[in-house]
Structure formats: C-alpha cells, structure tokens
Amino acid sequence: MTPAALIAFAICFVAGPALSAGLMRLPDRRAIVSGLALVVATSVSLALWLQDRDGVLAGLALLWLAWVLSVTMIAMGLRRRTANPRPRRWITVSALLATTLPWFGLATADLMV
Template sequence: MTYAALFVIVFVGGPLAFRALTQGGPSPAAFRRLALFTALCAAIGLTLRFGFAELWGRNLLVTGSGLAFIWGGWIGVLAYGAQALRRMDGGRRMRRWTAVIGAMGTTVPWFGLASANLLAT
C-alpha cells in the first residue's frame, strides 16, 4: 500500500468514522456504545501488537490490522470526548467545534507515520 492510499484512508476515513461515531446525541446508550467500541478496538489492537510480537513488523496483515484497531480506539476516545463536551453544552456552536476538532484529531497518527518515515531515510 502506498503512502497516497494511506493518506486518503487517514484524511477521509478517519473524519468519516468520527462523524459516524458522533451522529447520535450524547445519550447514556451512545456513551456505552462508544466505550465498548473504544475498549474493543484498543484490546484487539494491543493484543495484535503484543500477543503476536514475533510477527509485528514482519507480517503486513498483523501489523496493518493492529495499527487500524489502535487507530480505531483513538477515534473512539476522540468521539467519547466530543460527546462529553456536547453533553455539557448542547448548542450548535459546541457541536460544530467538537466536530471540526475531532475530525482533525483523527489525522494525528498520519503525522507520526510521516515523521517516522523522515527519520528512517
């Protein structure tokens, strides 16, 4: 997979996933779903990372899946925080700002990958 494909996944897929996770209002059921989503993504991602340590970095499927699940957990944390802020202030302005900042936050891992690539060369 090229960096261009990763770029599209991160800068389009991440914000879309964040938007999907924050579609409903900040209800108790939405918080439970977000907590479950985040915990599952983090648990699966960390299991792939540390449970299959001998394959990490050598097997594209294990490494790519692990990174995707860890990133999913990151997006879940951002969505949970956005919903918590929206619970405190239900106005349009808060909804708009949490949507913008949360969508931008989903792209943070790209800058880590780009920085690691610069240091490796």
C-alpha cells in the same frame, strides 16, 4: 508517495473524519457512548494481542480505530455539556481535525527511517 502511504493517507483524512462525523450524528445516549467505550477497549486489547503475533498492520488499524472513537466520545461528551451552538460547532470541527493526527505520527516515523 508509496501505495501503502497513500492508503494510510486516505484512511486518516477521509475515513477518520467521516466515521467521526457519522457517529456524532447519533443520539447522545449513555448506551451509545458505553458501546463506543467497549469498542475502544476491545480494539486496544486486540491490537496488543496482535502485536505479539506479527499482526502489525492490523494492530495499527485497530489503534487508529480506537483513537477515532476516543476522540468522538470526548467530542460527544463536550457537546452534551454545551448548549450554545457556536462552541458546539468548534468542538465538532476540532474532533474532525483530531482524527487526522495519526497520519502525522506515521509520516514523522517514515521520515526517521
């Protein structure tokens, strides 16, 4: 595994779930979810802007951040609607697992080259 792939692996499998878990511990308020939505929109906009300026790695990192925050917002919304602790646990686990999905896209793209 190349050093770049190892760094991407660590980011996807360590930083993504850690960031998501930390954000899901925040109080479930509309202001927090709105702030996350603003960061997602800004990240995607910056990624698209950087795409035209040879900022491929920074753009990928911003898209990854937008993915993790989007998954976290969905999980927060689902957890808000569920009072039973068992589904809340599964929602949390599913969200943490979903944050790792970009790695599989990168690995598949690497295999195609």
